[in-house]
Amino acid sequence: MSFRDQLLATVPEQLQEHLPNTYQQLGSICIFSLPAAVKSYKQAIGDAVLKVYPRFTTVCVQRGPISGELRQPTIERIAGNGTETVHKEHGILFHLDVTKVMFSKGNLAERKLLIPLVQPNEVVIDMFAGIGYFSLGIAKQVPVTLFAIEKNPDAVFYLKKNIVANKITNVTVVEGDCRTVSIPQKADRILMGYFPNTAQFLPTAFRMAKDTATIHYHDVGKHLRETIERHAKNAGFTVTAFSEHIVKSVGPRTNHVVCDVVVEKGLR
Numbered sequence: 701m702s703f704r705d706q707l708l709a710t711v712p713e714q715l716q717e718h719l720p721n722t723y724q725q726l727g728s729i730c731i732f733s734l735p736a737a738v739k740s741y742k743q744a745i746g747d748a749v750l751k752v753y754p755r756f757t758t759v760c761v762q763r764g765p766i767s768g769e770l771r772q773p774t775i776e777r778i779a780g781n782g783t784e785t786v787h788k789e790h791g792i793l794f795h796l797d798v799t800k801v802m803f804s805k806g807n808l809a810e811r812k813l814l815i816p817l818v819q820p821n822e823v824v825i826d827m828f829a830g831i832g833y834f835s836l837g838i839a840k841q842v843p844v845t846l847f848a849i850e851k852n853p854d855a856v857f858y859l860k861k862n863i864v865a866n867k868i869t870n871v872t873v874v875e876g877d878c879r880t881v882s883i884p885q886k887a888d889r890i891l892m893g894y895f896p897n898t899a900q901f902l903p904t905a906f907r908m909a910k911d912t913a914t915i916h917y918h919d920v921g922k923h924l925r926e927t928i929e930r931h932a933k934n935a936g937f938t939v940t941a942f943s944e945h946i947v948k949s950v951g952p953r954t955n956h957v958v959c960d961v962v963v964e965k966g967l968r
């Protein structure tokens with residue numbers, strides 16, 4: 701029986717087509733969007749989900765997109781207790797409060813793809829670490845020195861908690877804006893897991909880079925290679941290798957793209 705079929709009894713027959721048919725699971729929390737037509741039935745819908753799916757402790761609705769510089773979710777609890785959970789992905793435990801920090805399941809494949817690219821003994825700087833989406837998988841599997849920068853205090857709280865929960869010892873958390881914090885070492889590899897308008901952070905990335913470095917640049921839009929090459933030139937670097945691939949669709953004809961870029965000091 702589909703998710704929607706399980707909830708049919710919660711609303712009048714003429715509204716049943718508006719019931720959600722898909723949901724996202726983060727740890728023990730069930731999250732879905734609720735169209736305006738059935739919003740007033742949210743309590744009954746939430747209670748029904750808890751009854752039908754005992755694996756869920758809490759039911760939440762997504763009221764809007766993840767927004768703002770700090771990528772805060774707009775999520776409301778409609779049934780159950782607590783909005784904090786532990787989500788497991790690729791063997792890593794992520795403690796999070798779903799109403800305070802984001803978690804994008806759409807980036808799951810990208811988080812896995814990155815790990816084998818990282819070499820032992822590299823210095824890695826994650827400019828937008830969040831609760832450790834990229835940093836923890838890398839640091840757990842590869843003996844690197846990793847600096848995880850994050851500006852949102854709620855994300856920093858869970859990042860620190862997740863480092864302890866996963867028994868990780870090679871990550872230094874740096875709280876603050878990546879453009880102004882100071883990092884004691886230059887990086888072999890820089891993660892720029894933030895979009896849109898990621899280019900505004902490229903001058904900082906080049907400032908953090910060793911003479912040869914790899915940058916994983918996330919953004920949406922076109923002409924990303926030209927943008928990166930322009931910033932590289934301004935910083936006295938040359939792009940010596942470039943590839944890009946789509947992570948996920950984020951709107952009509954709009955994709956979240958990652959550019960894997962090798963840069964070397966000096967202009968050619």
Ligand SMILES: C[S@@+](CC[C@H](N)C(=O)[O-])C[C@H]1O[C@@H](n2cnc3c(N)ncnc32)[C@H](O)[C@@H]1O
Nearest residue numbers: 769770804807828830833850851852877878893
């Ligand atoms: C989109 S999230 C990271 C998502 C992640 N790449 C994934 O796989 O799901 C971006 C993070 O960057 C943080 N952030 C935004 N601007 C920042 C800045 N200037 N310096 C440091 N962190 C920042 C936000 O608080 C947020 O936690």
